[in-house]
Amino acid sequence: MTTASICTIGDEILIGQIVDTNSSEISRELGALGIKISRMISIGDDHDEIIDTLVKELKNNEIVVTTGGLGPTKDDITKAALAELSGSTRYVEHEAQLSKIHEILSARGLDVLDINRQQAMVPDTCEVILNKWGTAPIMVFRFPEERFGHPATLYSMPGVPFETTNALPDVVEDIRSHNTLTSIYHKTVMTYGMAESALSKKIEAWEDALPEDMHLAYLPSPLTGVRLRLSIYGGNKEDEERRVDEQIAKLKDILGDLIYSERDDTLENAIGNILKKTGKTLSAAESCTGGEISHLLTTVPGSSSYYLGSVTSYAIPVKEKVLGVPASTIREHGVVSSEVAAAMAEGVRKLTGSDYSVATTGFAGPGGGDERYPEGTVWVGVSTPKGTFTKMFQYHNDRKRNIQRFAASALHFLLQNMEK
């Protein structure tokens, strides 16, 4: 089958000041075409290292996609290395990219500088895919069979994640039209509320009985729960889909409502889909989660049709004054309690007039907490037309991770209490 290697170029990734999100995006898109990613590599802004690495990857793969190293500033040297690698001694101006550079910079009220104009110059050995989202053109180098023992293509993409994401469909289209690809089939189901090891025990017999050519992966995430992904490479596409779907049907019998979605999904998206379908509305009251729940809910495009808003009541007077939580409830039960979670949920539901609401109060750490409810404890309240429900969750993580777990647990508890 066709294999690809993804290389990021740039000291900024290698020294750890930014996280590489491009490679996983490119990998997902190429995987969907049935291309197997053999490896991902990050190397620094070093001429020889760039050439050595790319030669090796081009020998081992039909496709190499690089990102980064193309910025206008002086720390980027990828283009010169690619010129050398492809035997170019002459740069040519790409007119359409130059127009795009003018268009982008003038929309931002910026002058077009020499260093911007130079971005439209490319080695004469490459084809260009216009980068409609940024200033650096996408360069495509097609190497004949005699160079690396097989026909090989190198795509050089910009490293800014926003540009990579948006330019990727054009690169994918070029790959699709230039290769004869074998098929692949993945199916993902989303579970929440059971740890990876317990889940694996629960489905052990099913997993052991899987056909040899099927591969199961456990992909745990604090925000979405454990994703289970079943894959087959190669073979006949319809046949694979049917065979995977049969196995997933058996899995659903075992896991029941631990599964909240039968595609690669998020809790906030699953909630949004139900609200869109039922025409109901939602609000949130957050203490320890500090806006994370609201942030997650509003990352869903179209969320303004069902999400009315939230109150983040970090300070106690805000809980009392804005959400109407009685001072006596806080005094008697403590600010982290089932009673306060319920009062917050009811308060924000009344304030916004929403059908549903979700509320959190807890100790995210570091510090805080007491004997009854140590750091890592959250009480979640969910208020619905059928009544108000509360549930406690306990985690043992650092602050950021606790906030994520709290928010995800709250969204899952909301999902369980919604009319589907």
Add this chain to the structure above:
Amino acid sequence: MTTASICTIGDEILIGQIVDTNSSEISRELGALGIKISRMISIGDDHDEIIDTLVKELKNNEIVVTTGGLGPTKDDITKAALAELSGSTRYVEHEAQLSKIHEILSARGLDVLDINRQQAMVPDTCEVILNKWGTAPIMVFRFPEERFGHPATLYSMPGVPFETTNALPDVVEDIRSHNTLTSIYHKTVMTYGMAESALSKKIEAWEDALPEDMHLAYLPSPLTGVRLRLSIYGGNKEDEERRVDEQIAKLKDILGDLIYSERDDTLENAIGNILKKTGKTLSAAESCTGGEISHLLTTVPGSSSYYLGSVTSYAIPVKEKVLGVPASTIREHGVVSSEVAAAMAEGVRKLTGSDYSVATTGFAGPGGGDERYPEGTVWVGVSTPKGTFTKMFQYHNDRKRNIQRFAASALHFLLQNMEK
């Protein structure tokens, strides 16, 4: 100088379902020790590929750190590959890790299963660093000089990011105590409000005059602005610090208040530091940013001492009823307007009694916007004891990126209007 390679093992990264955040963390910590990261590699759960890759990296580096491939479930095969690579034919139980496994699982109310117990079994060729944060032990394989041409050490760490982060100091301590390390010095300054290319033009003369052994990197991020990082590897530590600091002093003369921090920092942290110092408080009112500002502010440990809370008013009635934005203001000026941003900021400041407040109203997309204010426009309001100020920002990104840019622009505008 000592070099290291970082390898992540696991199909989940290679097929792009999760993003590798471990490598950048490990890189930062090793970089601080003066170790140069030569490359980062991600490979799949494939026995031969694991062994081939690790042998090559051990030949080229004194240190190799792997993450991942150690989970209790069936898709992980790293431990067997490491046993083979190190010539082990026998597994031994690590008692302290087994106790930790019992402790962690029982705290979560889970049974200790066979697959959990197996995690405490390690090849007899390795030393173990206790993983206090998870169930998989950290394995350390020390190879003598004759094996790879130089003494080489392989650290195998778990891949769960929370565990990697927390276990990393123990690995770093082992590396520090077993190596004679050369020095490195990085200094980072944070800028906001100028694009990378314009910034590079502005500091061109300064950059051209840098000594040859200094390296400047531009690290743009939508949430923090452009980081400028100046580095020197090798040499005498105090000398390097002084030389870098001299250059940074010159840079400050050129950039002035485009610099908001002289260390690797974030806007929310810089704001928090001022509020802690001055004893003032803050609140937020968010429309299009949907909780992102509140979320960013509350990721800062100790933020509860100055951050009172926020209202996310996605729906117009919430703006009117909770924040007290007059219906006439919305009718006359539109919901995305300087006037509504000001009224939201004043409303939440009054509601919470905070000293400062920040508010956003805009069109994050997709869709929305009008002729006057297209998709990508945000009005930011900041209310302070000295008055209320507003500013408009325009971006041309997708929804998630616009939300990030809006939130960061709002935080920067707040910072500019705070008493330092």
